[in-house]
Amino acid sequence: MPAPKSSTHIRFAAVGDIHVQKDSAGTLRSLFAEADETADALLLCGDLTDYGTAEEARILAEELGAVHIPVVAVLGNHDYESGTPEVVADTLVHAGVRVLDGSACEIEGVGIAGVKGFGGGFGRGTLGAWGEPAIKLFVQEALNEAMKLESALAKLRTRRRIALLHYAPIVGTVEGEPAEIFPFLGSSRLEAPLLRYPMDAVFHGHAHRGTLEGRTINGVPVYNVAKPLLQRIRPDTSPFFLYELPREPVDEKTPADAQA
Template sequence: MAIPKSSSHVRFAAVGDIHVHKDSAGTLRGFFAQAADEADVLLLCGDLTDYGTAAEARVLVDELGAVSIPVVAVLGNHDFESGTPEAVTEALVKAGVRVLDGTACEIEGVGIAGVKGFAGGFGRGSLGAWGEPAIKLFVQEALNEAMKLESALAKLRTRQRIALLHYSPIAATVDGEPVEIFPFLGSSRLEEPLLRYAVDAVFHGHAHRGTLEGRTVNGIPVYNVAKPLLQRTRPDSPPFFLFELPREAADTPSQS
């Protein structure tokens, strides 16, 4: 049963890691329709396609045809696999999806800053830019994504803000994955802009076997909304995460 929409709150449905492939046609329309029934905005946290092909993007856009609410997305690493992420972006933009990449938008009075992010590890385990040129390039990519996030957050003038990522900015929400692959699931460098520009919530995907919720060092809630994780940990609920913000920004956010 759909949850009635609220006149006092803006409700977001967030999910990542949908991994649409050529055989996904006809399998996601009901899922997206339910999300649209229960939320005011749909947030997509990357890995929207499996191999990042134009054909997969067309299937995704067709499945999103059931959605009448605003859709905001970032790409994930799978959307880059074929070397043509612009094809995925183009298909989504033509369908009216706001695709963020170091950019921001405002919907229902809430500012949303988005970036894919990158890997590199967390805290003392973060990879440093030292040694071979390839290592320095890897670390520079993580720094570039963090700078893009900071630039997007700096553009927002709304009182309420959300950060939309694919890679995680904290270790807590990748906990559950093999510890050996933690460095490839996100980067603490993505947390640094969130300490300078406070947001109400952060959403990401990528870590299918991670943990639903964690917090930044300054207490911002971070949600891992990878669809496989939601399906496994909340089997009696549809695999999207609902998050509410009051329209007047006067109360504490709530989540379900």
């Protein structure tokens, strides 16, 4: 049975890679209903649709119709497949979802910064912007996404902060995937902004055969909440990850708030 909601903590139900298809109607309602009963907000970490079509986005919006808690999402690479990610985003926004793309929002005193992210590899294996123009464009896309994340984090004025991504910012949560595809699963460039701001947690998806939990260089927990991964490692529980933070006193303000 799901745990009851808490008066002392705010709970986030996080899941990515739900890959809604044209025949997915009715398949996610029980999952979303349980998240609605258990959590105070639902976080969706990209690959919300399978081909990024208007029909798939409409079905997802209908599946989310019974959710009464706030829903925050970022898009994933599959949501770009049909070349119209704005259709997916607009459909979800009209359904009440907060879709983040280098932007931020606040849920019950917790700031959430969101961006899709991009690939490029990790650590010494990170692809450099050298050589052919196509390589430079690829690297620039990763840099652009990292700068968007930096911008979103800079907007937050809350003491508690969460980052929402699709691609992984660290190698630890993609381990378990074939090593040769690591460069396409995320980028260390996404980790850099996370080190410059105090963070409570980071959520991403994309790596279906990765690892549930890792940490940034400075110890912030990073969770891979791809639905296929959650289903494989926890087959007896609903495929969303439940994360909680203490609720902030209503009258508590951050130093930035006090100076505003």
